[in-house]
Amino acid sequence: MEKRGTIYTHSVVHSGTEAFQNVTPYVLAVVEANRTKRMARVEGHTDMTDITIGMEVTFLKNDENGDPVYTFAKLSS
Amino acid sequence: MRSVSVVGIGETKIGRFPDKSLRSLILEAGSKAIDDTGIGREDIGALFMSNFNAQSFSGQGHLGPLTSEVLGLGNIPTIRIEGACASGSLAFRQALSAVASGMYDVVLVGGVEKMSHQSTEAITAGLAGASDMDLEAGLGATFPSIFAMIANRYFHEFGNVREEMAMCAVQNHENALLNPDAQMQKRITVEQVKNGLPIAHPFTIYDCSLVSDGAAFVVLAATDVAKAVSRKRLVEVVGCGQAGDTLTLSSKKSMTTFSATVQAAQQAYAMAGITPSQIDLAEVHDCFTITQIINSEDLGFFAKGAGALAVAEGKTAANGQIPINVSGGLKAKGHPIGATGLSQIYEIVTQLRGDGDARQLKKADIGLTHNIGGTAATCVVSIFRGR
Numbered sequence: 001m002e003k004r005g006t007i008y009t010h011s012v013v014h015s016g017t018e019a020f021q022n023v024t025p026y027v028l029a030v031v032e033a034n035r036t037k038r039m040a041r042v043e044g045h046t047d048m049t050d051i052t053i054g055m056e057v058t059f060l061k062n063d064e065n066g067d068p069v070y071t072f073a074k075l076s077s
Numbered sequence: 078m079r080s081v082s083v084v085g086i087g088e089t090k091i092g093r094f095p096d097k098s099l100r101s102l103i104l105e106a107g108s109k110a111i112d113d114t115g116i117g118r119e120d121i122g123a124l125f126m127s128n129f130n131a132q133s134f135s136g137q138g139h140l141g142p143l144t145s146e147v148l149g150l151g152n153i154p155t156i157r158i159e160g161a162c163a164s165g166s167l168a169f170r171q172a173l174s175a176v177a178s179g180m181y182d183v184v185l186v187g188g189v190e191k192m193s194h195q196s197t198e199a200i201t202a203g204l205a206g207a208s209d210m211d212l213e214a215g216l217g218a219t220f221p222s223i224f225a226m227i228a229n230r231y232f233h234e235f236g237n238v239r240e241e242m243a244m245c246a247v248q249n250h251e252n253a254l255l256n257p258d259a260q261m262q263k264r265i266t267v268e269q270v271k272n273g274l275p276i277a278h279p280f281t282i283y284d285c286s287l288v289s290d291g292a293a294f295v296v297l298a299a300t301d302v303a304k305a306v307s308r309k310r311l312v313e314v315v316g317c318g319q320a321g322d323t324l325t326l327s328s329k330k331s332m333t334t335f336s337a338t339v340q341a342a343q344q345a346y347a348m349a350g351i352t353p354s355q356i357d358l359a360e361v362h363d364c365f366t367i368t369q370i371i372n373s374e375d376l377g378f379f380a381k382g383a384g385a386l387a388v389a390e391g392k393t394a395a396n397g398q399i400p401i402n403v404s405g406g407l408k409a410k411g412h413p414i415g416a417t418g419l420s421q422i423y424e425i426v427t428q429l430r431g432d433g434d435a436r437q438l439k440k441a442d443i444g445l446t447h448n449i450g451g452t453a454a455t456c457v458v459s460i461f462r463g464r
Contacts, residue, residue, distance in 0.1 A: 011225035012278040018198040020217040030327045037327040053233045067216040
């Protein structure tokens with residue numbers, strides 16, 4: 001699987017649903033990878049104001065629900 | 078297909094009424110609509126009832142018989158219809174087709190929602206059910222965040238329209254000042270919108286439609302029947318289109334053109350035999366400020382990418398080229414989900430009849446309603462002409 005993707009669009013969520021209260025604010029994005037788009041959370045942000053479309057992100061893990069989580073951090077592998 | 082006209086309208090004030098029951102909202106709006114017609118309730122052949130989520134917000138299902146009992150409609154057939162925020166206009170379209178086909182001469186369409194008694198978290202979670210629970214809500218997506226992602230993509234493709242989005246909210250609040258049924262009668266400024274409580278970047282609380290309770294009803298009749306009984310200007314339904322799209326945001330061909338809106342509008346214009354420039358006024362679904370801008374383009378009022386400038390230039394104002402949401406829209410009149418589509422029709426019929434009082438437009442002969450559900454996954458566009 002392709003580990004890298006790009007941000008197609010994004011938002012910083014300040015008012016989340018109950019299940020996500022403890023991680024608010026968080027970054028949600030539509031990530032384009034392997035020529036498909038999928039919604040995902042993106043972690044590892046230090047400054048939430050400088051996220052831009054086209055920014056590269058790296059697949060980090062699937063969360064407990066099996067949903068993809070990406071990170072802005074450069075992972076050494 | 079037979080010609081169909083609106084012979085009665087009724088709605089509650091839209092607002093936060095935690096102490097009012099579903100029954101009382103239905104009774105008020107439904108009785109007003111029936112009393113408006115000059116037709117007895119014994120002549121109503123069927124009820125099409127719209128509701129999004131009373132099952133979750135109040136534990137109440139089976140809205141058809143509930144409404145029929147409250148309004149004393151006896152043994153007529155009833156059905157409850159759900160299509161997220163487009164539920165009301167979906168019910169309207171089903172009712173329209175039932176009369177147009179000749180199955181019934183007179184039908185009642187209603188919509189109701191009661192949600193303000195719930196916590197913000199419970200409401201957000203209840204609304205999220207109109208997105209994909211696994212692929213979107215499950216990873217923390219809310220409707221504000223989904224449309225915020227649409228806004229950011231729009232900025233990327235057409236330029237930053239943050240200022241114009243704020244103007245949209247300001248304009249709808251301005252319009253609502255003249256509408257006694259509006260929930261939010263409060264003047265706001267562009268600066269207030271931009272500096273409001275952040276919800277999902279770039280949205281603040283002022284970019285979002287309201288949490289509302291309310292009900293709205295419409296009585297439809299075959300135009301021949303309507304002519305015989307109507308005491309007011311006859312308002313004929315001359316066009317109606319419906320289209321759908323994928324449920325999830327990421328699967329859409331474009332996030333900045335709503336193809337369900339484009340196609341529903343094309344159907345409605347073709348059926349009515351008119352072009353967008355002939356519309357005198359429109360109620361356009363503005364669940365968020367960016368939504369109104371995108372939809373005003375997809376309805377053909379402005380070129381793609383030009384909807385924001387049109388707001389800034391006053392083209393959508395009550396005295397502009399195409400007045401949009403003179404009622405105050407979802408933003409300021411309010412958004413009682415299951416009732417919203419019918420509340421939009423209430424405004425258009427009121428204007429076409431010349432009953433708009435302080436907010437009455439000088440020219441109101443052809444009006445359009447546009448209502449979407451979820452991430453523009455369901456859309457109904459209807460066109461009305463005063464005769």
